[in-house]
Amino acid sequence: MRIIKFLLKVCCWFVAISIFWVLFYKWVPVPVTPLMVIRTYQQQKNDQPIIWEHQWVSIDKISSNLQLAVICSEDQKFEAHRGFDIEAIEKVIENSSKKKKIRGASTISQQTAKNVFLWPGRSWIRKGFEVYFTFLIETFWSKERILEVYLNSIEMGNGIYGAEAASNYWFHKSAAKLSKQEAAAIAAILPNPLKYKANPQTSYIASRKQWIMRQMNNYGSLNLQKK
Secondary structure, three states: OHHHHHHHHHHHHHHHHHHHHHHHHHHOOOOOOHHHHHHHHHHHHOOOOOOOEEOOOOHHHOOHHHHHHHHHHHOOOOOOOOOOOHHHHHHHHHHHHOOOOOOOOOOHHHHHHHHHHOOOOOOHHHHHHHHHHHHHHHHHOOHHHHHHHHHHHOEEEOOEEOHHHHHHHHHOOOHHHOOHHHHHHHHHOOOOOOOOOOOOOOHHHHHHHHHHHHHHHHHOOOOOOOO
8 A cells, every 4th residue: 555655656746847847848948958968978988079069049040941841851740730640650550560661750749858858769668758748748838839949959960959059060050041951951861860961961861851842842831839
C-alpha cells in the first residue's frame, strides 16, 4: 500500500513539474537542450574542439522563408494536426509489418518535445515521454510558439543550434535575411546535420533543396496560430 501511495505521489509531482516546465517555456527562451550538453560531452570525450553556437531570436527575426522551408521539409501538416500525423504513423506501421524501408513520422511538435525536454534515443520509454510532452506543448503553446522553439533549438550543423547560429555559420548573415534558396538549403540538411552541409552543397543536398523549393511554391503562405 505504501508503495502504491509513493508511486502516486511521484506521478503527481512529475505531472505538476512537467506542466510548470512547459508553461515556463511558453514565454521564456530555451537556453540549453539535453542534446547540446550531450554533443559537447561527445566532443570533449573524442578530443575534438568544443563547438557550441546558439543564439535565441524571436520568430519575427527568423525569415519566413526558413519557417516555410522547414515545414515543407519536415511536416507539411504542421498547421492542421494536433501534434501527431496519424496517416504517417499508420504508414510506418504498415511498412514495418511488410519489412519495407521505414520513413520517420515525427512531426515538428514531436521533434520540439524531444529536443527541449528529452534525450536522443529510440527506446519505448523515451517515445512515451515524447508523446506526453507533445500533448502538453500542443495544449499550452500556440503553433507559432512551437515553431519558434523548434527553429531556435534544432541541431543545424556540428555544434550549431538554431536558426540564427545556422544562418551565420552557413551563409554569414542573420536568420532574418535568409533567401528562399538559402532557407531551403538549411532545411535540406535537417535529416542529418552532422553529415550534410548547407554550403557548399553536394549534389544530393542541391537536389533535395530544389524539391523543398517546389514544395514551398505549392504550399502557399503560412497562417500560424499566434501566441
